[in-house]
Amino acid sequence: MKKLFYIGFAIIVLITALFRVPQESFGFTNDKIRSMENEIANNRDERKKLQDTLTSIERIKQNLTNARNDLKRFIEEMDRSLAIVEQNIVELLALISAKEEEIIEKTAELEYAIEVQNAQYAGMKDRVKFSYEQGEIFLLTMLLGAESLSDMLNRADYIEALSKYDEIKLDEFIATTDYVALCKEILEAEKEFLDEAREAVEAEREALNQLIAEKGREIEAIENDITSQERAIREYEAEIAAQNDAIKILEKAVADERARLAAENRRRFDGGKFNWPVPSSRTISSEYGNRMHPILGVNLFHNGIDIAAPTGANIVAAYQGKVVAADYSATMGNYLMIDHGDSVFTLYMHASKLLVSEGAEVSAGQVIAHVGSTGRSTGPHLHFSVRVAGQYVSPWGYFGS
Secondary structure: OOOHHHHHHHHHHOOOOOOOOOOOOOOHHHHHHHHHHHHHHHHHHHHHHHHHOOOHHHHHHHHHHHHHOOOHHHHHHHHHHHHHHHHHHHHHHHHHHHHHHHHHHHHHHHHHHHHHHHHHHHHHHHHHHHHHHHHHHHHHHHHOOOHHHHHHHHHHHHHHHHHHHHHHHHHHHHHHHHHHHHHHHHHHHHHHHHHHHHHHHHHHHHHHHHHHHHHHHHHHHHHHHHHHHHHHHHHHHHHHHHHHHHHHHHHHHHHHHHOOHHHOOOOOOOOOOOOOOOOOOEEEOOOOEEEEOOOOOOEEEEEEEEOOOOOEEEEEEEOEEEEEEEEOOOOOOOEEEEEEOEEEEEEEEEEEEOOOOOOEEEEEOEEEOOOOOOOOOOEEEEEEEEEEEEEEEEEHHHHHO
């Protein structure tokens, strides 16, 4: 009778141990899975935002319609649009770099999760194999082999722990499997986003080129209008005169500053040879001196050389000196003026972006700006001028061989 009691009690304990549900799980938790799901949602938002920020050429053209009757205003408005597109390109390139780093991290995370999943699966196979080989008779035999009720309870606790361990491992494996699937989904989404960002950069570059071409066409159309050609010539000459007046004011301010300084501290030009201001291009689109203006059709003086180069190409300081002007005008666009001492100055016009500010000391060959088509310009180039003692001179005598 006592033996039957032990058998019945053992069966009850065994059933209780085998079917008790664990209260906790480990490994890739629900919080981690929710975090990954949030990343997937954020990725969708980022991709929508990316498409919303792409430049609309037609919208820009429409906004510029009212400015076409005023050349100066048209140029200023167009240059603002060009600056926005160029900034979009900079931000997209930074985004691409960040996404490439994220993809590296996500790939490593996925590889680790797969390793964990494989290890968990192998462990579960071993436990299933053991359970199949031993069967429930093994557990019942272990219980019936107890020498006392206390021993039986201890063995029951052990069996319960085994059952709980198996269920925890199963929960962990399920969570890891879900996590691996999410990792693959976010990695695929990140790669698709990266492809879209790269396509967006190309679209923005194409938009930039279209805007520059549109700007050139509009300037030519306005200046080619026969009824307004004389006015255009007067306007052009007035702008050049205003440009020269602005430069003379800058030169006078520098001269006054020099006069204030002690003679021994005065900046001196040592006669060294200039660096070529656009290292990536030697293409001269317009020479120094008197020339037939390509649009106005009259003989006008061209006070520098135009070096054609792609938008964004580096512009370097021809020689060491101090930046005495870093500004924007509708004629010169974004421009710089550098004092090299002894009334020798160099000017750099139509830049897409200035990288130095007024008052900065620059060294020969230092990158100071990027090539652009701002101001009265019909295509990307650098207009480079040299002034000595208040007069424009040919730059060619200042370059090395």
